[in-house]
Amino acid sequence: xxxxxxxxxxxxxSVGDRVTITCRASHSISSWLAWYQQKPGKAPKLLIYKASxxxxxxxxxxxxxxxxxxFTLTISSLQPDDFATYYCQQYTxxxxxxFGQGTRLETK
Amino acid sequence: QVQLVQSGAEVKKPGAxxxxxxxxxxxxxxxxxxxxxxxxxxxxxxxxxxxxxxxxDTNYAQKFQGRVAMTRDPSINTAFLELSGLRSxxxxxxxxxxxxxxxxxxxxxxxxxxxxxxxLVTVSS
Numbered sequence: 001x002x003x004x005x006x007x008x009x010x011x012x013x014s015v016g017d018r019v020t021i022t023c024r025a026s027h028s029i030s031s032w033l034a035w036y037q038q039k040p041g042k043a044p045k046l047l048i049y050k051a052s053x054x055x056x057x058x059x060x061x062x063x064x065x066x067x068x069x070x071f072t073l074t075i076s077s078l079q080p081d082d083f084a085t086y087y088c089q090q091y092t093x094x095x096x097x098x099f100g101q102g103t104r105l106e107t108k
Numbered sequence: 109q110v111q112l113v114q115s116g117a118e119v120k121k122p123g124a125x126x127x128x129x130x131x132x133x134x135x136x137x138x139x140x141x142x143x144x145x146x147x148x149x150x151x152x153x154x155x156x157x158x159x160x161x162x163x164x165d166t167n168y169a170q171k172f173q174g175r176v177a178m179t180r181d182p183s184i185n186t187a188f189l190e191l192s193g194l195r196s197x198x199x200x201x202x203x204x205x206x207x208x209x210x211x212x213x214x215x216x217x218x219x220x221x222x223x224x225x226x227x228l229v230t231v232s233s
């Protein structure tokens with residue numbers, strides 16, 4: 001199975017900060033990666049697909065990049081609504097679908 | 109709007125089975141794969157498998173092989189997840205999710221949107 005490793009596990013930041021979360025795959029997944037945001041007690045919400053495509057309705061301060069084994073999710077200017085947990089997901093057919101362990105974004 | 113609505117919370121004893129439903133609306137049910145993902149308390153997301161609603165074809169994660177069954181009823185736009193032989197570590201919120209892309213490539217499945225609201229399954233004696 002392809003393992004997905006996110007870093008950091010917890011990130012402390014302030015409103016207005018630029019933040020970056022990294023996701024590394026144990027094998028190349030081309031650009032077959034999605035990012036989700038999850039708030040407590042809620043289902044995950046799609047942010048990014050195909051590594052860098054912004055889902056409709058998602059604010060443009062969110063962006064994704066990368067290919068192969070290393071990917072990043074960037075929030076250009078953190079807003080109060082962005083404090084949540086973020087997950088990456090790979091969806092190649094060479095492996096069962098797997099998620100990163102999550103990155104909790106908290107207020108500094 | 110596109111929506112997945114799941115059945116309510118369940119409490120089961122160890123060894124029992126549970127069946128969770130996921131009713132789709134706002135789109136053509138048979139056009140999109142449905143995936144099931146679970147989340148144990150305070151933990152991350154774990155993919156369980158998918159069902160292709162137009163054919164009923166399934167693909168299960170190896171961890172759940174032999175005790176999971178994903179079915180669907182296209183007449184009522186509903187997918188089902190049944191998990192048997194429940195253990196305490198099956199206590200989790202179970203989500204269904206629509207695979208948003210219809211076209212599946214030989215190299216990739218797809219991304220999930222939307223997700224159901226989740227169904228808490230508690231396994232306790």
